[in-house]
Amino acid sequence: QVGLVESGGRLVQAGDSLSLSCAAVGGPFSSFAMGWFRRSPEGELAFVGAISWNGGSTLYDDSVKGRFTVSRDNAKKMVWLQMNNLKPEDSAVYLCAAARQDDGSRFYGDYESWGPGTQVTVSS
Secondary structure (H helix, E strand, C coil): CCCCEECCCCCCEEECEEEEEEEECCHHHHHEEEEEEEECCCCCEEEEEEEEECCCCCECCCCCCEEEEEEECCCCCCCEEEEEEHHHHHHEEEEEEEEECCCCCCCCHHCCCCCEEEEEECCC
């Protein structure tokens, strides 16, 4: 298992860009595909994006495709979520998660480790 901590969330305006970070502690980090999810104020958990164990492939929800980018650095045990052209509906708690498999997944059940999350609020 790997420990995860997100950072970088804050209040921004619509159209702004923001980069979230996820630091991993312990575990063979390069053995994990990594994903980003977000929890709405209503409590609903939604897939955002994911990246394979070596960064060779990524996966995005249609709502963020073309605006968000997931990247990773296995040597630093870090994953990032670059968010551009933010919209008010992007407001949520963003969580990173680790799945012990090669490729990222849209399904939350594939992920075995989760960070506590970081709050992103986008004002109109």
